[in-house]
Amino acid sequence: MKLTTTVKNAVGWNDTDLNERFEQVQRKHVIATILTVALAVFWVSPLWGGITTAFKTQSAFISTLPLTPPTVDQVTLNAWAVAWETLSPTLWNSLIFTIPAMVFSAVLGSFAAYGLSMVNWRGQVALMTAFILAIFLPKQGILLPLSRFWNTVDLEGILTSLGYFSLPFADPSHTNLIILIITHSAYGISIATLLFRGYYLTINHDIVEAARIDGAGIYAIYRHIILPLSYPMFMVVFIFQFTQIYNEFLYALILVGGSDPSAGAPVTLALAELNSGFSQNWNNQMAGAFITAIPTLIVYIAFGEQFAKGVEY
Amino acid sequence: MSAINKIKSTLENGSSPEEHSKEGGIRSYLRSDFIRSMPFWLPPTLLMGLFVYGGILWNFVISLTDFSGVVRPEYALSNFDFEMYTRMLGDPSFHDAARNTIILLVVFTLLCLLVGLLLAILVDNLLKWQSILRTVFLLPFALSFVVTGVFWQWMYNPEIGTINTMFNLLGLDVLALNWLGNPSLRLGAVMFALIWQYGGYAMIIYLASLRTIPQEHYEAAKVDGAGFFVTYWKVIIPQLSSASVSIAVVIMVFSLKAFAWLYTVFGSNPGPAADILGVMMYRVAFSANQWAYGAAIGSVLFVGTVMIVAPYLYYQYKRGEL
Numbered sequence: 001m002k003l004t005t006t007v008k009n010a011v012g013w014n015d016t017d018l019n020e021r022f023e024q025v026q027r028k029h030v031i032a033t034i035l036t037v038a039l040a041v042f043w044v045s046p047l048w049g050g051i052t053t054a055f056k057t058q059s060a061f062i063s064t065l066p067l068t069p070p071t072v073d074q075v076t077l078n079a080w081a082v083a084w085e086t087l088s089p090t091l092w093n094s095l096i097f098t099i100p101a102m103v104f105s106a107v108l109g110s111f112a113a114y115g116l117s118m119v120n121w122r123g124q125v126a127l128m129t130a131f132i133l134a135i136f137l138p139k140q141g142i143l144l145p146l147s148r149f150w151n152t153v154d155l156e157g158i159l160t161s162l163g164y165f166s167l168p169f170a171d172p173s174h175t176n177l178i179i180l181i182i183t184h185s186a187y188g189i190s191i192a193t194l195l196f197r198g199y200y201l202t203i204n205h206d207i208v209e210a211a212r213i214d215g216a217g218i219y220a221i222y223r224h225i226i227l228p229l230s231y232p233m234f235m236v237v238f239i240f241q242f243t244q245i246y247n248e249f250l251y252a253l254i255l256v257g258g259s260d261p262s263a264g265a266p267v268t269l270a271l272a273e274l275n276s277g278f279s280q281n282w283n284n285q286m287a288g289a290f291i292t293a294i295p296t297l298i299v300y301i302a303f304g305e306q307f308a309k310g311v312e313y
Numbered sequence: 314m315s316a317i318n319k320i321k322s323t324l325e326n327g328s329s330p331e332e333h334s335k336e337g338g339i340r341s342y343l344r345s346d347f348i349r350s351m352p353f354w355l356p357p358t359l360l361m362g363l364f365v366y367g368g369i370l371w372n373f374v375i376s377l378t379d380f381s382g383v384v385r386p387e388y389a390l391s392n393f394d395f396e397m398y399t400r401m402l403g404d405p406s407f408h409d410a411a412r413n414t415i416i417l418l419v420v421f422t423l424l425c426l427l428v429g430l431l432l433a434i435l436v437d438n439l440l441k442w443q444s445i446l447r448t449v450f451l452l453p454f455a456l457s458f459v460v461t462g463v464f465w466q467w468m469y470n471p472e473i474g475t476i477n478t479m480f481n482l483l484g485l486d487v488l489a490l491n492w493l494g495n496p497s498l499r500l501g502a503v504m505f506a507l508i509w510q511y512g513g514y515a516m517i518i519y520l521a522s523l524r525t526i527p528q529e530h531y532e533a534a535k536v537d538g539a540g541f542f543v544t545y546w547k548v549i550i551p552q553l554s555s556a557s558v559s560i561a562v563v564i565m566v567f568s569l570k571a572f573a574w575l576y577t578v579f580g581s582n583p584g585p586a587a588d589i590l591g592v593m594m595y596r597v598a599f600s601a602n603q604w605a606y607g608a609a610i611g612s613v614l615f616v617g618t619v620m621i622v623a624p625y626l627y628y629q630y631k632r633g634e635l
Contacts, residue, residue: 028541032438039432040449043509046464047452049475053467065482066467066475108357115354118346125635127358129626132635134365136562136622138570140594141615142368144375144608149368186364189357218349247457249573254599268459272577275463282467289463293456300455304448307455311514312521 054079054287061283079283080291083274086284087291089261090270094246095295097177097266101184102241106234108185109192114226116193117200118208118218128197134190139250147254150179176256176264183255184245191244192237195310199233200226239303240310243296267292369615376608386604397609407610409585410593413500417568417589421504425564426557428508429515434545436516437523447520451513458510462577465506469493493578496586503587507574511567515560522556523549562625569617590614 049066056064060074112131116124156175164170203226211221249268259265259273271292275285300307377393380386401407432450436443453461468475469492477489492502526549534544572591575583581596582588590610598607629635 028438029440032435033440033442036432036435036439036442036446039435040446043449043453043513045475046461046468046509049467050464062473065478066473067479108360111353112357112361115350115352118350118353125630127354128635129630130366131358131361132626133619133622134361136566136618137365137369138566138591138611138614138618140570140572140591141372141611141618142365143372143594143611144598144604145368145371146364148371148375183364186360189361190365193357193361218353222353243455247459249457249459249576250595253576253595268457268573271457271459271463275459275466275577276580282470282473285463286467289460293460296455296457300452301448304444304451308447308451308517311451311454311517 050286050289053282054083054290056283058283079281079287082284083288083291086274087267087270087288090259090265090267091291091295093173093177093261093264094266094268097180097184097264098242098246101181101188101245102238104181104185105188105192105241105245106237108189109194109237110196110227110230110234112189112193113196113200114222117197131190131193134187135194137187137190143250143254146183146251150183150255155179171262173262173264179255180252180264180266183251184248187251188241188245192241195237195240196230196233199230203229235303236306236309239299239306242299243307246296369612372608372615373612376605376612378605380605380608381603383602397606398613400606401609401613406585406588406593410588410590413587414568414589414591416500417504417571418565421507421568422561422564424504424508425511425515426560428512429519429560430550430553432512432516433519433523437520447517450516453510454514456510458573459577461506461510462574465509465574466493466578468506469502496584499584499587503575503578507571510574511564515564518556518560519553522553526552558625558628562621565621566618569614569621 045067052069053061053066055075055077056070057074057076057078060070064070064074116128155178159165159175159178164174165172207225208221211225216224246266247268248266249272252266252269256263256265256269259270261270271288274288374388374393375386376397377395378386378388379392379396436446436450439446471477471489471491471494476492480486480489490498492498530548530552531544534548539547568589570591571589572595575587575589575592576595579587579592581592581600583592591614594607594610594614597603597610626635
């Protein structure tokens, strides 16, 4: 509106051709707005239906429509309490392995991208191709070797012989959590490398050359030039890896098995278990789905820009 | 020992590339960027290589054995054969899963591109609320498939679910069908829910690509008398082909490995109507303990992935974008 009047004032009211054109432009925007908002309403409806259901009492659940919010006397936190009790121990497990795996894969990815972008070497493209192909790897193609590998490597025995379990904070669940950390770090390296490499290629090489001529070694260049420049990219990779690793299901299903929190099961396994129970209780399931989604929702809403950047690779 | 000292001194005293040619032999080699950058790229490369390519190789070897049940696999050359691969050819459940995977690969990918393009054009034409609506459409992509599987099971519930109660409310009772229960609707219902989750992803890529198109292209089309649709169809959409290719590759590869959503909703057996190779591999290997057969399906999925990704990487390489 404001733009229209400004331009109209500038050009003069009598320019009917211009007026027509502005009407056209406006109509386009109005139609786009209506359609987009309608689609957005549909887009949030599964989440909205879930959240209303999670807050409803059993009787309101039967008597009301899924999308109508409960009235004051129909609200209960019962479902949230039940779901929280079932899921919270596994929620902590998820965070315990997600955060270290996120950090390790990002740091290793940054190292790899730096090392590879520093090298002027024929094999570089081939190696980078191997990294990119690894991003697309179907998990089903390595699932069996992965489970055989962790069967062969007796991590529990190794940790015991190292005296890990006599430490005050040690817990039997840590064996599986460490397995998940190593596994997710290894499979996360490829995407982290690609994201960092794309960024490092945009860094002005003159800075690096100047530092080299001043006698800076490869570590000094990384530590004092590349790393400080990488902080925004680290945020992008952290956000991307956090959602990827936290949301992951299949590796945990193979490596941990059941949804037993003391075995290190992540929350995604526990939610699937809650969902597949014989007596389906939609209120509990919806509350459980939201509790599972909370960490990713917080990260997504707080760092939406970084998430979108990570996705855009 | 002296070699280690040499590496050490090389690492400590950086040198410019021009100096290399003056020195000969091993010393120059050790001073080369290749060696000096090794501590950075070698450990991550080894870890990735071991888990990814080591895994692929091992998986292929397992697929050549007869490993099943509780017996350990026998890695003897005399036992290796392609029996598991020939078995696929005669296995009706493999045929069903392969057919559904291909349907997903083609139909789901095309629909995702279409929905993503529509969303991107709409959002791009908004005067306000662009960023909030972008956030809304991309939101499902940030959620776990387990979470979205639970939500959509509720959406599709035949008696009290959101979709059917909405249809009943609008007087469209004929459309209130058993979406997940009816085998002829099942795969379509799965795709619809997955489009909801992946449409925002396609939108984000298209939006980024739309923003690189200069405003003059729209203006020029307008001067030539082209309307809104003609402008997009003739001028703008052809410029999005590179974005379309990258989205299609990501979504097609996803179709090959899709697992968690189907597993959450149907368990390890979605039935012949919606079974896909990604789920079949898990069921065959980890529910039925036919390890070698599962490994063979896994290898097929890897080959499929390479067949999709390799032309794409070659195309990127030719464009100098690798």
